Amino acid sequence: MHHFAPPVLPPCTRHPVPTPGVGGDLGEKLALLDASKQGIFLIDLDGRLAWMNAEAMRLTEVRDPAFVIGRDWLSFWPREEQRAVSSALASARIGIPATFAATCPTVARTQACWEVIISPDGPPVAGEATMIAFIRDVTEREAAQKKLEWAATHDGLTGLANRALFYARLDEKIKRAQADGGSFGLVAFDLDRFKQINERIGHAGADALLRGFAARLAEILPAGGLAARFGGDEFVALIDLPAGADVQSLVELMLERLRLPYNHAGRPIECTASAGVAVFPLGGRTPDDLYMNADIALLTGKSQEAGRALVFSGDMRQALQRRASSLEVAATAIANCWIEPHYQPKFDLASGKLCGLEALLRWRQPGGQWQSPETITAAFDDKCLATRITDTIFGKIVSDLSRWGDSSCAVPVAFNAAAADFRVENFAERLLTQLAQAGVPASMIELEVTEGVFLGDGAPHVARVLRKLSNEGVRIALDDFGTGYASLSHLKQFPVDVIKIDRSFVSSVTESHEDRAIVRTMIDLGKSMSIEVVAEGIEDAAQLAFLQQAGCNVGQGFHFGKAVPAAEIETRHLHVGTACEAVFASGETHQNWGRDRALAGQQVL
Incomplete structure (x- = not known):
């Protein structure tokens, strides 16, 4: 079994664990351990569970210790965690305390994360030397940590990858393509007239539109692709391109599906999107070049006709002129204090x-x-x-x-x-x-x-x-x-x-x-x-x-x-x-x- 106890136990209340021959100072030690607010197991040198206190029973949802005492403690842990558990037990047997963290369901199959310290100096039970294991439920802490890690790599509004994760994956994709001679496209998406839509339907409606767009983009993305939101109505995606693929037709097909009405508060929201594509390696060989060129293609396409896809080519330099204008304004502002x-x-x-x-x-x-x-x-x-x-x-x-x-x-x-x-x-x-x-x-x-x-x-x-x-x-x-x-x-x-x-x-x-x-x-x-x-x-x-x-x-x-x-x-x-x-x-x-x-x-x- 890969649980702390058999999956089905009778609905009885906690019974004291019988400990033959225990009395005097030893009995007092076990009584103190039983009263501890720390979950405690005593494990004999053969790895069998010899005793557990009330808090350990509560944490692992064991109702009757008789069903688990005497069983191999390692068998309670999932197979993927047993290597760490076995190593900790081996260390404690030779007198060296050990610590590990692992995931293991309780008797009631409640998924939980545990922090465990095993020490060699447990009190003897029934004349047998024991190791003592202290357990702590860290499920909430681990969940918060996972949420923090997720938030560090994803957009909070839409759940898509954020800029940092996208660039990390893009860098990996470039290296793979350089190694195997493959090709892929970086697609930059922009919602048409989003500012006007935002003013018309309000922030709540605009957020719902962005979430709907993101969900649909992730749904229609070809296998192996990645979608991300960089902020506002700026979305990007990576798509693999088989040899001979017509990338413009592929992206225009995606735009058709993205063009379908979105629903907010029972009302449809009409919205179209435009896209610019840079294909590796002709459209750029570095992450920055690929993104910049996809953006140039996007801006070029929008200046001609909203709602279309355009693949970057070397003659698309209008965006560079706009950039040059911004640089000129900055230089003037600096020069004039x-x-x-x-x-x-x-x-x-x-x-x-x-x-x-x-x-x-x-x-x-x-x-x-x-x-x-x-x-x-x-x-x-x-x-x-x-x-x-x-x-x-x-x-x-x-x-x-x-x-x-x-x-x-x-x-x-x-x-x-x-x-x-x-x-x-x-x-x-x-x-x-x-x-x-x-x-x-x-x-x-x-x-x-x-x-x-x-x-x-x-x-x-x-x-x-x-x-x-x-x-x-x-x-x-x-x-x-x-x-x-x-x-x-x-x-x-x-x-x-x-x-x-x-x-x-x-x-x-x-x-x-x-x-x-x-x-x-x-x-x-x-x-x-x-x-x-x-x-x-x-x-x-x-x-x-x-x-x-x-x-x-x-x-x-x-x-x-x-x-x-x-x-x-x-x-x-x-x-x-x-x-x-x-x-x-x-x-x-x-x-x-x-x-x-x-x-x-x-x-x-």
Whole structure:
């Protein structure tokens, strides 16, 4: 049998396990073990179960120990787990304690995960020496860990692969195709007029549409394919191509099926999609080239006629012109000093005090409105422009910190580095030089890095840069934690001081049991590794209350304040009397930033 006991047991209550000849001190020891809140087995040196306490019976759902005592303990475990169990028993027999983790159903066939410690020094039972095994049910912890690992590789809304997992599989596919001379297609999908549909049916309807599209895409995907969502209405897929396959006809057939109406709240939603295809190797030999060329084909096709599929060819360069325009805007903004950092406050969730700022890039032409970084996105992939942007932003951050140095309320500032920054060999040295020249301690800077930094061309330099900065006192933060393909491994490989829980998890903690479990797991992970945990995207009091109860260290988001220019940060937080005691007020949001009132001494927590 591969269970803790036979599958069918009489519905009787627990009976004491008879232990002939046990009395005196030994009887008292067994009585103490029986009263323990830890599940305990005693196993003789031949591997037979000699005794189990009440808690072990409860955990394994054994009603009558007479049905299991004397049986081979190894036989209770599933065949695939028996090697680990047997090894632990063998170790304990020769006097060496052993630990293992395994999955094994209970008597009632409840699937469970166990952590087991086996020690050689169990008390004798019926004159026979025993080993003692302590068991702990870790099913809930393992389930939360699996959910965390799943969330790191999948899109939370649709359940499809996310960007990181897609790129990892794409890299594997390229290597296989190079080895066997095969071919495959990378298809980029985009929902036509999605913005207008979103405005018409609302966010709930739009989310339902995205989920429906994702489910249908996964359903119609040829065998061996992979579908992913990169964000918004941007979907991608990998499809194998047999020799002589007409890839355009294949993708157009997929579009026909994706064009069928979707249902939301009993009403049909009409939606079409467009697609661009890059075929390996003619359409690109690297992951970035394949994706970029599929996107160029997509944009080219949409500019001609929505709802069609187009395969990339070398003459599709209109998208490159658009990219060039974005780069030109970025270069102009840099040259004219239109780029500035805006600062979003970060608060200690235990005391309510301001404990840091995050610098976010904003730019505007004279007399114009502030623009977000999305308007110059292409610049962050350009090594030269990304470096100039970082130098500009960081220079202004250092200048502000230098000016605030006279205030007792100055707090560290976090800023994001682009993947392109790590392709510059002296990146760390440049930052440290600017700090030294301004007389600003390195400890006043926190460098935030995302998954893209580890996947880009500068990946080989990342470890050196982060260790150099960390050794000099700069704090390292892992941004958007939980959404990357290898976030957990990065905690081992790099000197991480802070993990930032992505807003996609924080936004749902009051509605989603799964997200609550994931966020708690992240917070517990941070505590166990002495890493500060920051929750970003806090938008209401309910989210704040949950994070406080869960023990999150630091929070930021619109519930406390939006990102604003340095002058407004100074007025509100840094130069108001004893403003180092300033805290966020209960229920206060970014709409209250214009209030002219003293903040000193306020407490909300």
